Structures are given as C-alpha cells and as structure tokens.
Amino acid sequence: MSALPPDGLPPAATPWNAAHPTPAWTPPATRPAFDRSRLAPTLAVAAIVAGVVLGGMGLDRAIAEPSAGTVSLGGTIEMDAAPGWVLAPADAGGSGGWIELRKSDGLLYATVTDQSYRGEAAAILAAQESELRSETAQISFGDEQDVTVGANPTVMAVFEAVVSDSSQSATVDGELVAMVVDGNAVALEVFISQGEFGSISDDVVAMVSSVRTAP
Amino acid sequence: MTAASRPTSTRAPRWGVQASLIQLRQPAFWLFVVALAIGGYFFLDEQLAMSTLAQAYAVSWLLVLAYALPVAVLVYRLDLFEREPKLMLAGALLWGGVIATSFAGLANEAWLSVLGKVAPDLAAPWGAAIVGPGVEETLKLMGVVTLYLIASSEFDGVMDGFVYGAMVGLGFTVVEDVSYFIQAAALAPGGVSQSGPVWETFLGNHVVVTTRDSAGSPIYVGTPAG
Numbered sequence: 001m002s003a004l005p006p007d008g009l010p011p012a013a014t015p016w017n018a019a020h021p022t023p024a025w026t027p028p029a030t031r032p033a034f035d036r037s038r039l040a041p042t043l044a045v046a047a048i049v050a051g052v053v054l055g056g057m058g059l060d061r062a063i064a065e066p067s068a069g070t071v072s073l074g075g076t077i078e079m080d081a082a083p084g085w086v087l088a089p090a091d092a093g094g095s096g097g098w099i100e101l102r103k104s105d106g107l108l109y110a111t112v113t114d115q116s117y118r119g120e121a122a123a124i125l126a127a128q129e130s131e132l133r134s135e136t137a138q139i140s141f142g143d144e145q146d147v148t149v150g151a152n153p154t155v156m157a158v159f160e161a162v163v164s165d166s167s168q169s170a171t172v173d174g175e176l177v178a179m180v181v182d183g184n185a186v187a188l189e190v191f192i193s194q195g196e197f198g199s200i201s202d203d204v205v206a207m208v209s210s211v212r213t214a215p
Numbered sequence: 216m217t218a219a220s221r222p223t224s225t226r227a228p229r230w231g232v233q234a235s236l237i238q239l240r241q242p243a244f245w246l247f248v249v250a251l252a253i254g255g256y257f258f259l260d261e262q263l264a265m266s267t268l269a270q271a272y273a274v275s276w277l278l279v280l281a282y283a284l285p286v287a288v289l290v291y292r293l294d295l296f297e298r299e300p301k302l303m304l305a306g307a308l309l310w311g312g313v314i315a316t317s318f319a320g321l322a323n324e325a326w327l328s329v330l331g332k333v334a335p336d337l338a339a340p341w342g343a344a345i346v347g348p349g350v351e352e353t354l355k356l357m358g359v360v361t362l363y364l365i366a367s368s369e370f371d372g373v374m375d376g377f378v379y380g381a382m383v384g385l386g387f388t389v390v391e392d393v394s395y396f397i398q399a400a401a402l403a404p405g406g407v408s409q410s411g412p413v414w415e416t417f418l419g420n421h422v423v424v425t426t427r428d429s430a431g432s433p434i435y436v437g438t439p440a441g
Contacts, residue, residue: 034240038241042241042242045360045361045364059326086335104331104339
C-alpha cells in the first residue's frame with residue numbers, strides 16, 4: 001500500500017506561513033527616526049578625531065617658538081636668532097669657532113673668520129665655496145649677489161649639493177653669505193633638505209640683517 | 216506563493232540582508248560625510264601637487280594598485296561565511312585613504328612642531344617615531360569605530376573587525392606610499408638608485424598594524440543590537 005497519490009508524487013508542500021492569516025491592519029509607513037542612542041558614541045569619536053587634529057594645531061599655536069635670542073658669532077659680532085632657531089647642544093655653552101643654529105631640518109652655521117679683515121666680502125665667499133667643494137660629493141653654486149645689508153658689504157650665493165657618507169646620500173639646498181662688518185669677516189652657511197629652502201628664507205634674511213657689532 | 220498569501224509582516228528575516236553605508240538616521244554616517252568632505256579637500260589638493268611629477272605619480276599609483284588590489288580581494292574573501300557589504304568596505308578604504316591620511320598629515324605636522332618646541336633635541340631624531348604611530352593609529356581606528364556605529368549589524372565577530380581594519384589600513388598605506396614614492400622621486404640624486412627605499416616602503420606596514428589593532432574591536436564593543 002502506498003500513501004502516494006496516483007501520479008506517484010508527494011503532496012504539495014504547505015506554505016510556511018499558511019497558518020498565519022494576513023493581518024487586517026498594518027502600521028503606516030513612517031520615516032525612521034534619527035538614532036539618538038548612537039549620538040553620544042559618535043560625538044566621542046568626533047571629539048577624539050578633533051582632539052588629535054585640532055588639539056595638535058591649537059597647542060602648536062599656543063606654545064611660543066623657542067629662540068636662541070642674541071648669539072655671539074665671535075669677537076664683538078653678534079646676531080639675533082629668528083624665532084624657532086635654537087643653538088645646537090654642543091654650542092649652547094658658547095664654545096668658540098662656528099656656532100650652529102637649528103630649526104626643524106634647517107641648519108645655520110656662522111662664525112667670524114677674521115677680526116681684522118681688510119679684504120672684500122667676495123674673497124670670504126670664495127674661501128667658503130672652496131671649503132664646501134672639498135666636503136661634498138657634488139655641488140653647484142648659483143650666481144653671486146653683491147648687496148649691502150645695513151652698512152655691511154655682503155655677498156651671497158645659493159647652492160645645491162649632494163652630501164653622502166658610506167651608507168646614504170641626500171641632496172640639500174643652501175646659501176652661503178659672506179659679510180664684512182666693522183673689519184670683521186663674517187661667514188654664514190645655511191643647509192636644508194632639497195626644496196625646503198623657501199620655508200626658512202625669511203628667517204635667513206632676518207638673521208643676516210641682524211648681524212652687527214655688539215654695543 | 217501568491218501575492219495574496221504573502222505575509223505583510225514589517226520585520227523581514229535578516230538572513231542575507233546586508234547593511235548599507237548610507238544610513239541617514241545614523242549620526243555616525245553624517246560624521247563620515249563631514250570627515251570625507253574635509254579630508255577630500257586636502258586629499259585632492261595634495262594629489263594635484265604630486266601629479267606635477269607626472270611620470271613618478273603614474274608609476275607610483277600603478278605600483279601601489281598592483282599591490283593593493285590582490286590584498287583587497289584576499290581580505291574580502293577571508294570571511295567565508297559572511298562577505299561584508301561592498302559599500303561598507305569602500306567606506307573603510309575611503310576612511311583610510313582619504314580621511315585618515317589627510318587628517319594625519321595635518322596632525323603630524325602640528326604635533327611634530329609641538330615636540331620641536333618642547334624638546335627640540337628629541338624632535339629631530341625621534342619626532343616621526345614618537346608622533347606618527349599615535350596620530351595615525353588613532354585616526355585609523357576611529358574609522359573602524361565609525362563604521363561600527365553606522366552599521367553595527369555587520370560587526371558580529373573578530374573577523375569583521377579584521378576585515379574592516381585591514382581595509383582602512385590598506386587605504387591609508389596606498390595613499391601614504393604614493394606620497395613617499397613621490398618624495399623619493401623628488402629627492403633622489405641623479406644616478407643614485409632609490410629602489411631599496413622604494414621597495415621597503417612599497418611593502419608597507421599599515422595593513423598589518425591596523426588589521427591587528429582592529430581584529431579585537433568587536434570583543435570590546437560587544438555584539439550588535441541590530
């Protein structure tokens with residue numbers, strides 16, 4: 001005996017919802033409300049993101065840039081360091097020779113090479129160029145510019161150099177400045193990563209303009 | 216089943232239903248939109264600047280896409296039981312590549328400057344190592360949390376946090392690597408091979424780091440309410 005219908009197929013399956021009659025009333029369609037339960041954690045995320053970004057920017061503005069102030073270049077010559085330029089630790093004690101000022105990637109070296117100088121600023125610059133040529137793997141100088149800064153004859157030249165050691169090399173931009181200040185031969189050398197000179201050029205102009213004899 | 220016998224219940228079964236990134240009722244969606252608008256502005260600005268080195272820019276994007284596309288497919292297929300919604304994954308990539316990178320660029324610069332003022336001797340040799348991880352990992356992780364707040368129903372296991380974290384990190388590393396490549400191209404002296412640093416950067420670490428950090432997020436935030 002078989003329970004199968006005459007055509008040999010099982011009875012049709014009952015729809016899964018056959019026992020559930022269609023309700024006579026369905027709620028009207030409404031726009032879903034703004035999910036206020038997620039507002040607090042979302043604001044917390046926004047606060048963290050804002051804290052990381054705006055907090056850093058605000059703190060950066062709030063903290064004044066350190067400055068080395070007035071530094072002695074040797075003899076009676078001094079210079080005002082621009083905001084953000086600080087003495088390298090080795091020079092903080094006021095050791096002789098070159099002083100080194102730093103700001104971010106920027107380096108400025110300055111010194112008085114001769115305290116009873118009778119020559120021209122161009123000769124000081126030529127000596128600087130010669131020294132740099134011997135210390136760099138490759139260097140090219142721009143045109144020399146003769147100017148007068150204050151009452152001091154000054155010669156400047158920008159350069160691009162490849163500096164390297166046994167493991168790495170880098171290209172740097174820079175500027176050489178040679179000045180004669182009240183019989184003192186003053187030399188300044190500025191170095192910074194390639195393409196970044198614009199970020200410190202105003203500082204360099206300000207510092208070069210501030211070179212003077214101490215009162 | 217005929218139309219007459221179809222149930223009119225308003226609660227459809229959720230099997231196979233995937234949440235969308237676009238959820239107007241979720242505050243986190245609007246946070247995402249605002250962050251994308253701000254981040255997108257800075258992102259486009261930087262991309263335009265980098266594209267001036269046209270050849271390096273094109274090669275950089277080809278390199279990172281050759282790496283990123285297989286990784287994206289691999290991460291997408293990791294979750295064998297429940298593929299994540301593609302729009303949510305796109306949102307994760309956008310957070311990492313557009314929002315987090317743009318915000319990190321601003322924040323890194325600011326915090327590095329702060330460090331330079333407070334501890335200049337520390338800033339030069341260690342600044343990037345001190346500032347970068349804190350800023351970048353925080354911003355990327357906030358992307359995963361934002362996606363969770365938009366569609367928590369998609370976060371029901373460690374694998375979900377893993378997948379979204381990996382996508383955020385992937386987006387970040389792709390855009391960051393392009394900027395590194397362009398930087399390397401701009402700084403490379405003539406005749407000096409830069410292939411070593413380029414390949415080192417090319418492999419990147421952001422995918423790994425954010426994947427690790429985010430894999431545990433569902434454990435801490437709990438299971439979804441729906």
